[in-house]
Structures are given as structure tokens and as C-alpha cells.
Amino acid sequence: MAAPDQLVIREITQLPEMRLVEDLQKEVWGVADREVFPALALVPIIEVGGVLLGAFDGQEMVGFVFGFPGRENQEMILHSDMLAVRQEYRSAGLGYRLKLAQRERTLAMGLEKITWTFDPLQARNARLNFGKLGVIADSYRPDYYGATTSFLHQTGTDRLWVTWLLNSERVKNRIINAASATPAEPVSPTVLRVGPEFEPLISDANVSAATQLALEIPGDINRLLAEDAELSLRWRAATRDAFTTLLGSGALVTDFRFIVGEHGKVGQYLLMRAKS
Numbered sequence: 001m002a003a004p005d006q007l008v009i010r011e012i013t014q015l016p017e018m019r020l021v022e023d024l025q026k027e028v029w030g031v032a033d034r035e036v037f038p039a040l041a042l043v044p045i046i047e048v049g050g051v052l053l054g055a056f057d058g059q060e061m062v063g064f065v066f067g068f069p070g071r072e073n074q075e076m077i078l079h080s081d082m083l084a085v086r087q088e089y090r091s092a093g094l095g096y097r098l099k100l101a102q103r104e105r106t107l108a109m110g111l112e113k114i115t116w117t118f119d120p121l122q123a124r125n126a127r128l129n130f131g132k133l134g135v136i137a138d139s140y141r142p143d144y145y146g147a148t149t150s151f152l153h154q155t156g157t158d159r160l161w162v163t164w165l166l167n168s169e170r171v172k173n174r175i176i177n178a179a180s181a182t183p184a185e186p187v188s189p190t191v192l193r194v195g196p197e198f199e200p201l202i203s204d205a206n207v208s209a210a211t212q213l214a215l216e217i218p219g220d221i222n223r224l225l226a227e228d229a230e231l232s233l234r235w236r237a238a239t240r241d242a243f244t245t246l247l248g249s250g251a252l253v254t255d256f257r258f259i260v261g262e263h264g265k266v267g268q269y270l271l272m273r274a275k276s
Helices: 015-029 039-047 087-092 094-108 123-133 169-176 221-227 229-248
Strands: 008-011 051-057 060-072 075-085 113-118 136-141 159-165 190-194 200-202 212-218 252-261 264-272
Touching: 008 094, 015 039, 015 051, 015 060, 015 075, 039 051, 051 094, 060 094, 060 113, 075 087, 075 094, 087 094, 094 113, 094 123, 113 123, 123 159, 123 169, 123 212, 123 252, 123 264, 136 229, 159 169, 190 229, 200 229, 212 221, 212 229, 221 229, 229 252
Parallel strands: 075 113, 190 212
Antiparallel strands: 008 051, 051 060, 060 075, 113 159, 136 159, 136 252, 190 200, 212 264, 252 264
16 A cells, blocks of 8 residues: 555546546445446546546555536536545545645636535535535435445435535635634533433524534444444434534534544534524
């Protein structure tokens, strides 16, 4: 395995390397063939403005990011549909590097916004998206992809729809300060907490007037899923209710950090409401 600074990120334009993208989807997500985005569909999408970037360790593809142009609220955007990195390369920050390369390529196309979806119970992804890249989210999509064959989707496919405003000062500052630690002071009120048995605890406090809120999730939902599938499903239901209620009332997800709670390391979303 090469050192992180020796991994090369470049555009993928040829069919043989697009076949490697197919292989990596199956390896990283464990999906059946029918759920793999096919190389033959990538060919014309790249031709008309799609962005497909691969990360290479020598001749071996170890990660990729893929997006395609679209329109949201009459604005041309890039929608980032897939980001995959082999397990052994994730600690090298490769996912972050792929997103930065995607940002540069999108800006070069004259676009200033990228959208994508992710599972809000995946704490490491939330930390990358909000803490390091500076996305925001105002939309929750229940059961977005329906049932799939991926081992990652055993609790369903609920998603947060996030927006990356590429040229905003917020995003620029997050990128510049990505290596800085996020302050760990607690935020009150917290609408959902991780309980002593890692169960979801719904706050009974009146949060209707609060402009800043917090929402906790387990620090590692994948480990929890392996140990207690029923509890993981309870977390899906609890976060679905909390996010849909809060975002439906006008709140905006603005940040994510890891904190040391009463019962160990947990993830914490920060949400903001406009002042009335």
C-alpha cells in the first residue's frame, strides 16, 4: 500500500477502467449485479458532462467518485451519486481527497453546487460531510432507495439530502481548517440522546422555541448492527421521526462532531432554526 501522498487521483474516461468501477461497487457495498451502476451507462454520461474520478495505487484502482449534471430549483448542479473507497485506504483520508478533486472539477465546469445523499446513521460519513466539507441539509428522504442487497442497508435506506455550496465562505473555511478539532462543548437542548444501553432516548424538554438543537447517534452504527439488529432498527425509526419533524419545521442541519457522552463516544448533529 502506497503512502497517502503517492495515491494518484485522475479522471476516468476509458471503458476498461469503468469496468473496475463496477468491481469496486460490488466489493465496497456488497450489492448484487443488478444494483451495480453499469460501465456502459457511464460512457455516455461522461460524454455529456458527468464527472468520474478514480484513485489509484500504482495501476490498482482503490477508490472513485462519480457525479452527473442536473438541475435543482432552476440551477445547474452536479449530483454526486457514488463515492467508494476500499476499506484499507479509508484511514488515509482518500474519501476527502476525492471530494476535493470533485469540487475542483465541478468549479472548472462553471458549476458552484454539488448535492448528494448519505445515511445519517453513518457517523464517520457525517463527520466528513458536515465537519470537513461544510455541507448543509434541509431534506430527509425516507426509504430513498427501497430494499437493496447491500449489507449496509439492513436498517433501510433513509437518507439526508445534502448541499455543498462550493464557493461559499463556509465551505472554504471548512476546507482550510479541516484538520482542526471541532469543539466538544455540549449543545442544549438535545432532542435525541444515546442512552446508557445505547438506546435512543427522546427528550421531553420543550424545544419549540430553541434556535440551536442537537441530535445524537451511536458512534458506530455498523458495530451496533452486528451486536443488536433490533436496536439498530429502533435508531432508524427514532432518527427518522426526529429529522423529519425538525427539518419539516424549518431547521437546517449545519454540523456534526464526535463528543464524549455519559456512556462513551457518540456522534452529535447540530441543527439551526431561523430566529423568529
